[in-house]
Amino acid sequence: xxxxxxxxxxxxxxxxxxxxxxxxxxxxxxxxxxxxxxxxxxxxxxxxxxxxxxxxxxxxxxxxxxxxxxxxxxxxxxxxxxxxxxxxxxxxxxxxxxxxxxxxxxxxxxxxxxxxxxxxxxxxxxxxxxxxxxxxxxxxxxxxxxxxxxxxxxxxxxxxxxxxxxxxxxxxxxxxxxxxxxxxxxxxxxxxxxxxxxxxxxxxxxxxxxxxxxxxxxxxxxxxxxxxxxxxxxxxxxxxxxxxxxxxxxxxxxxxxxxxxxxxxxxxxxxxxxxxxxxxxxxxxxxxxxxxxxxxxxx
Amino acid sequence: xxxxxxxxxxxxxxxxxxxxxxxxxxxxxxxxxxxxxxxxxxxxxxxxxxxxxxxxxxxxxxxxxxxxxxxxxxxxxxxxxxxxxxxxxxxxxxxxxxxxxxxxxxxxxxxxxxxxxxxxxxxxxxxxxxxxxxxxxx
Numbered sequence: 001x002x003x004x005x006x007x008x009x010x011x012x013x014x015x016x017x018x019x020x021x022x023x024x025x026x027x028x029x030x031x032x033x034x035x036x037x038x039x040x041x042x043x044x045x046x047x048x049x050x051x052x053x054x055x056x057x058x059x060x061x062x063x064x065x066x067x068x069x070x071x072x073x074x075x076x077x078x079x080x081x082x083x084x085x086x087x088x089x090x091x092x093x094x095x096x097x098x099x100x101x102x103x104x105x106x107x108x109x110x111x112x113x114x115x116x117x118x119x120x121x122x123x124x125x126x127x128x129x130x131x132x133x134x135x136x137x138x139x140x141x142x143x144x145x146x147x148x149x150x151x152x153x154x155x156x157x158x159x160x161x162x163x164x165x166x167x168x169x170x171x172x173x174x175x176x177x178x179x180x181x182x183x184x185x186x187x188x189x190x191x192x193x194x195x196x197x198x199x200x201x202x203x204x205x206x207x208x209x210x211x212x213x214x215x216x217x218x219x220x221x222x223x224x225x226x227x228x229x230x231x232x233x234x235x236x237x238x239x240x241x242x243x244x245x246x247x248x249x250x251x252x253x254x255x256x257x258x259x260x261x262x263x264x265x266x267x268x269x270x271x272x273x274x275x276x277x278x279x280x281x282x283x284x285x286x287x288x289x290x291x292x293x294x295x296x297x298x299x
Numbered sequence: 300x301x302x303x304x305x306x307x308x309x310x311x312x313x314x315x316x317x318x319x320x321x322x323x324x325x326x327x328x329x330x331x332x333x334x335x336x337x338x339x340x341x342x343x344x345x346x347x348x349x350x351x352x353x354x355x356x357x358x359x360x361x362x363x364x365x366x367x368x369x370x371x372x373x374x375x376x377x378x379x380x381x382x383x384x385x386x387x388x389x390x391x392x393x394x395x396x397x398x399x400x401x402x403x404x405x406x407x408x409x410x411x412x413x414x415x416x417x418x419x420x421x422x423x424x425x426x427x428x429x430x431x432x433x434x435x436x437x
Contacts, residue, residue, distance in 0.1 A: 085317065092319030129378060129424060132318055134397050176424040178378065182407075183396045185325045193394065194423070236407065238392050 041298035044068040048294040052287035056188030058088035058140045078102045084143035096125040097143035120151035127176035136178040138189035139284030146175030164204040190282045198229030219256040245279030268294040335360040341432030364406035371400040378424035384417040
């Protein structure tokens with residue numbers, strides 16, 4: 001009961017922050033699926049509240065619920081639902097964003113090395129065309145990219161190091177965004193009418209430091225995300241146009257601190273910021289600073 | 300399991316879809332009846348299954364063409380747009396923005412009006428045409 005109370009208090013405390021998730025399309029948080037769960041418990045449930053500050057004076061609050069079930073020692077299946085609330089010069093808009101389903105298979109450990117592979121799918125709850133008062137909003141205000149995405153990834157764990165490699169492929173585009181810069185009072189956002197987004201590739205290196213009693217863990221990590229092509233939109237004259245500079249590299253630095261309250265419960269604080277960004281980020285993934293608070297219970 | 304249901308209920312309660320108040324919008328520039336000259340007009344014909352009626356007028360005010368809707372009562376739909384179109388189907392068009400019967404739509408200066416003899420009301424999200432107006436030169 002104590003734990004439950006703590007969880008609820010934490011949830012309320014974080015709910016009133018105006019927060020948001022990692023500055024990516026979902027790919028940077030799938031790395032969690034690689035992390036080894038405890039051997040004792042088969043289920044993990046997490047609540048995550050994230051605050052981010054994006055371009056155009058948009059602050060974004062993301063709330064996620066995650067459930068992971070370990071079916072065997074090697075195979076686990078994780079699910080996650082996100083809710084986004086964006087607040088900026090246009091006003092406030094909140095919606096459920098995406099659902100994720102991610103399977104993770106860990107191979108046998110040999111010589112301190114353990115490989116695992118990941119296969120996942122993202123389902124959008126929206127078509128990325130949320131409006132306020134019938135006024136179309138830029139992608140920064142949208143809870144989802146509006147794409148059905150496939151995730152493929154692999155991880156190598158070697159002693160205290162983890163190396164993630166993953167790709168996020170938009171398989172089916174259902175983005176119906178209708179924001180036109182030309183028709184808007186704001187100059188902060190590019191046109192994203194009927195936006196089509198390209199794939200991302202990710203490489204991440206994580207180093208895990210543990211205190212002697214295993215109560216505290218610190219995970220500094222660097223995240224390289226390469227957007228594999230230039231995104232496109234349909235311009236005002238019904239022609240598809242490429243967004244120059246929307247491809248390229250983003251490098252994020254991320255520090256995660258975990259406090260294990262006991263064998264079942266833990267809280268995690270995550271701070272991230274990009275060091276290198278693409279010339280233009282029409283997808284609205286423009287967070288310059290991200291702060292996340294996560295509560296996890298194992299059972 | 301009780302814990303899960305309880306926490307989930309709280310999340311649902313606090314995470315309902317929210318649409319706040321619009322705090323930034325383009326200021327409408329109405330047609331100046333003294334300066335503007337009526338150049339084109341048309342009457343909407345709705346497509347199958349769509350009811351209602353309406354008219355459209357295009358004025359030239361200085362060097363700026365402006366489009367308005369009049370007596371507009373065509374039924375509403377999701378994500379309706381106003382298109383200035385080269386034909387009576389949404390293939391080659393100029394997207395003037397979201398449907399708002401009281402709005403004044405500014406037509407981009409690069410548009411050659413003689414090439415666009417139709418105004419369409421089109422649902423962009425589901426690609427469904429609602430109404431067509433053929434323009435007549437005044």
